[in-house]
Amino acid sequence: MTNPSLLILPGDGIGPEVMAEVRKIIDWFGARRGITFDVSEDLVGGCAYDKHGTPLHDDTMARAQEVDAVLLGAVGGPKYDSLDFSVKPERGLLRLRKEMDLFSNLRPAQCFDALADFSSLKKDVVAGLDIMIVRELTSGVYFGEPRGIFEEGNERVGINTQRYTESEIDRVARSAFDLAMKRGKKLCSMEKANVMESGILWREVVTEVGKDYPEVELSHMYADAGAMQLTRWPKQFDVIVTDNLFGDLLSDLAAMLTGSLGMLPSASLGAPMDNGRPKALYEPVHGSAPDIAGQGKANPCACILSFAMALRYSFDLGDEATRLEQAVNAVLGDGVRTADLLNEEGITPATTAEMGDAVLAAL
Amino acid sequence: MTNPSLLILPGDGIGPEVMAEVRKIIDWFGARRGITFDVSEDLVGGCAYDKHGTPLHDDTMARAQEVDAVLLGAVGGPKYDSLDFSVKPERGLLRLRKEMDLFSNLRPAQCFDALADFSSLKKDVVAGLDIMIVRELTSGVYFGEPRGIFEEGNERVGINTQRYTESEIDRVARSAFDLAMKRGKKLCSMEKANVMESGILWREVVTEVGKDYPEVELSHMYADAGAMQLTRWPKQFDVIVTDNLFGDLLSDLAAMLTGSLGMLPSASLGAPMDNGRPKALYEPVHGSAPDIAGQGKANPCACILSFAMALRYSFDLGDEATRLEQAVNAVLGDGVRTADLLNEEGITPATTAEMGDAVLAAL
Numbered sequence: 001m002t003n004p005s006l007l008i009l010p011g012d013g014i015g016p017e018v019m020a021e022v023r024k025i026i027d028w029f030g031a032r033r034g035i036t037f038d039v040s041e042d043l044v045g046g047c048a049y050d051k052h053g054t055p056l057h058d059d060t061m062a063r064a065q066e067v068d069a070v071l072l073g074a075v076g077g078p079k080y081d082s083l084d085f086s087v088k089p090e091r092g093l094l095r096l097r098k099e100m101d102l103f104s105n106l107r108p109a110q111c112f113d114a115l116a117d118f119s120s121l122k123k124d125v126v127a128g129l130d131i132m133i134v135r136e137l138t139s140g141v142y143f144g145e146p147r148g149i150f151e152e153g154n155e156r157v158g159i160n161t162q163r164y165t166e167s168e169i170d171r172v173a174r175s176a177f178d179l180a181m182k183r184g185k186k187l188c189s190m191e192k193a194n195v196m197e198s199g200i201l202w203r204e205v206v207t208e209v210g211k212d213y214p215e216v217e218l219s220h221m222y223a224d225a226g227a228m229q230l231t232r233w234p235k236q237f238d239v240i241v242t243d244n245l246f247g248d249l250l251s252d253l254a255a256m257l258t259g260s261l262g263m264l265p266s267a268s269l270g271a272p273m274d275n276g277r278p279k280a281l282y283e284p285v286h287g288s289a290p291d292i293a294g295q296g297k298a299n300p301c302a303c304i305l306s307f308a309m310a311l312r313y314s315f316d317l318g319d320e321a322t323r324l325e326q327a328v329n330a331v332l333g334d335g336v337r338t339a340d341l342l343n344e345e346g347i348t349p350a351t352t353a354e355m356g357d358a359v360l361a362a363l
Numbered sequence: 364m365t366n367p368s369l370l371i372l373p374g375d376g377i378g379p380e381v382m383a384e385v386r387k388i389i390d391w392f393g394a395r396r397g398i399t400f401d402v403s404e405d406l407v408g409g410c411a412y413d414k415h416g417t418p419l420h421d422d423t424m425a426r427a428q429e430v431d432a433v434l435l436g437a438v439g440g441p442k443y444d445s446l447d448f449s450v451k452p453e454r455g456l457l458r459l460r461k462e463m464d465l466f467s468n469l470r471p472a473q474c475f476d477a478l479a480d481f482s483s484l485k486k487d488v489v490a491g492l493d494i495m496i497v498r499e500l501t502s503g504v505y506f507g508e509p510r511g512i513f514e515e516g517n518e519r520v521g522i523n524t525q526r527y528t529e530s531e532i533d534r535v536a537r538s539a540f541d542l543a544m545k546r547g548k549k550l551c552s553m554e555k556a557n558v559m560e561s562g563i564l565w566r567e568v569v570t571e572v573g574k575d576y577p578e579v580e581l582s583h584m585y586a587d588a589g590a591m592q593l594t595r596w597p598k599q600f601d602v603i604v605t606d607n608l609f610g611d612l613l614s615d616l617a618a619m620l621t622g623s624l625g626m627l628p629s630a631s632l633g634a635p636m637d638n639g640r641p642k643a644l645y646e647p648v649h650g651s652a653p654d655i656a657g658q659g660k661a662n663p664c665a666c667i668l669s670f671a672m673a674l675r676y677s678f679d680l681g682d683e684a685t686r687l688e689q690a691v692n693a694v695l696g697d698g699v700r701t702a703d704l705l706n707e708e709g710i711t712p713a714t715t716a717e718m719g720d721a722v723l724a725a726l
């Protein structure tokens with residue numbers, strides 16, 4: 001039997017630092033639990049552009065299609081701001097999402113007990129919060145054509161196209177309903193059906209899919225009202241399903257509510273492969289944080305927990321995933337904190353490596 | 364000399380109730396301050412559809428073009444959910460915005476001292492908050508063509524078009540810079556230039572306009588990061604400028620941060636008319652709240668403060684606007700609260716009319 005395969009793409013900014021801690025965890029699983037991964041590592045984003053003139057080399061893309069799971073750190077940084085749109089670091093990530101057809105992006109927004117105080121929201125509003133945002137990831141305004149900057153009369157016009165087919169909505173809705181069945185059986189779908197026809201179709205298809213899930217309580221909300229309600233009382237939600245662009249904003253908002261941004265993982269899942277498990281890419285919700293990159297300040301937990309999601313969804317190692325999640329929880333309980341998890345002055349924060357080592361010790 | 368003219372469109376849901384309180388205020392200005400408005404009233408939204416089969420009658424549209432200012436309550440309600448898209452209540456409001464060419468939508472997010480406790484955010488995060496979101500209101504995905512639901516192969520596809528010309532971005536950017544000059548001289552522009560070409564053009568044009576405002580400190584943020592930063596530490600912002608769709612979500616989010624949703628007015632301004640003042644429509648940020656409509660529970664303050672904005676921006680009556688705003692503040696200071704401003708049980712809330720009368724008494 002061959003080992004399960006994992007492609008690691010640390011990327012830019014704090015990506016390499018947080019990924020170094022995940023490597024320690026992977027090694028631990030090999031040495032202590034006899035679970036060995038066939039790990040390869042490659043470039044994505046700005047660093048790939050620096051080397052190859054493209055944010056994702058074709059060889060890397062091909063490798064991503066072959067492996068059981070991809071683990072990505074983060075992409076982007078001010079150094080690349082003036083690059084042409086087509087070779088921006090983000091295009092590397094977007095190409096992975098699109099060509100692997102990772103249509104269902106799971107973004108848990110979970111408030112860690114030990115960190116509830118750290119949220120900008122009141123403790124009772126966020127303590128115990130545990131919601132899941134399912135964001136469509138391969139269509140919508142991120143990929144719709146026509147797109148570009150065109151001449152029109154004597155000025156330029158910037159155009160992007162929001163575009164959803166019934167089958168695109170259907171499949172992401174199903175993944176959200178499936179998830180709701182495993183959780184609190186409540187699903188809220190968000191769009192702007194009051195002003196966008198694509199939102200009308202979205203609502204129609206989600207409603208139709210809902211008939212196959214009679215046990216799930218389905219509701220619909222306009223995305224602006226959704227942003228409000230997430231801010232007012234996020235615990236009213238269980239699973240939220242929404243499109244690529246609304247999902248981008250709403251999942252970041254939900255992540256920030258928890259006060260635990262540096263703690264939040266994500267999974268992007270596609271259709272099942274031959275082995276029955278979905279094509280998958282895992283990445284922390286946080287970005288490349290160029291302002292603190294290379295200083296050992298980054299919190300590796302989101303990336304470590306993304307690996308835990310990989311254990312669960314791609315490698316059928318749910319127990320090991322739980323073990324790892326509990327280790328992270330234990331470390332938080334012990335009061336180990338990277339700088340992002342501290343709001344008082346005078347306490348010396350743990351470095352990225354110290355946090356990783358603490359998780360390792362707790363394992 | 365003719366009186367300044369005002370078209371009142373109470374609309375649906377709680378619209379008529381809150382507008383009734385504004386009428387009292389308008390009468391007070393006539394009786395006590397000798398400021399008499401030429402007031403007409405008409406239908407918009409669902410109630411216009413009920414009477415005319417269209418959410419905005421052509422006569423109403425024509426009248427709106429003639430008057431010095433329009434004051435609108437709210438539109439929409441579940442009763443109209445199944446109506447065809449083209450006659451939905453929202454289309455009435457959107458037609459007003461579009462045909463009056465009200466490109467600059469000012470949405471203050473201000474936290475009233477007496478209400479800081481009511482926010483879901485920690486008091487120190489929101490106390491004293493006073494930011495202004497300038498939302499482009501006549502273009503973008505709200506109006507771009509092509510749009511609709513089309514057959515494609517054997518399924519349907521929902522399409523909307525995000526579309527911004529340089530001149531559309533230029534004029535709303537200027538209005539935001541002008542406002543920043545009168546405030547804290549800080550402007551943050553939000554888009555998704557990392558994934559949308561329309562965002563690239565947006566950033567370029569805003570940067571270019573910024574050269575005419577060397578005193579204003581201009582920054583750019585991706586809209587998802589903007590949602591996060593608004594949640595984390597909103598006081599970092601002074602004026603924010605963004606497009607129609609991002610502005611819809613971000614201004615609702617910002618409004619909810621303050622905990623004072625029932626308190627927040629808005630102004631939608633167009634190009635200057637012959638009298639030098641802009642075409643204008645004023646409306647509360649809150650919606651039609653069908654769940655509490657007709658029960659005397661609604662908070663009329665947002666609509667009253669929208670009238671105060673009209674006094675300031677359309678009628679050159681800044682002092683009278685301040686007088687009215689101070690009256691509202693005084694009432695809050697006295698502890699008068701509609702239901703939306705109470706989170707404890709056991710206190711009997713003020714009705715809509717009681718709140719209006721209290722403001723009147725304070726005047």
Ligand SMILES: CC(C)[C@H](C(=O)O)[C@@H](O)C(=O)O
Pocket residue numbers: 075076090093094248557558587
């Ligand atoms: C980096 C960027 C392209 C990306 C997005 O907009 O999807 C990010 O914000 C995210 O949410 O994963």
Ligand SMILES: CC(C)[C@H](C(=O)O)[C@@H](O)C(=O)O
Pocket residue numbers: 194195224438439453456457611
């Ligand atoms: C009622 C609706 C059409 C409107 C919008 O989406 O613009 C509302 O949400 C707003 O923000 O004024």
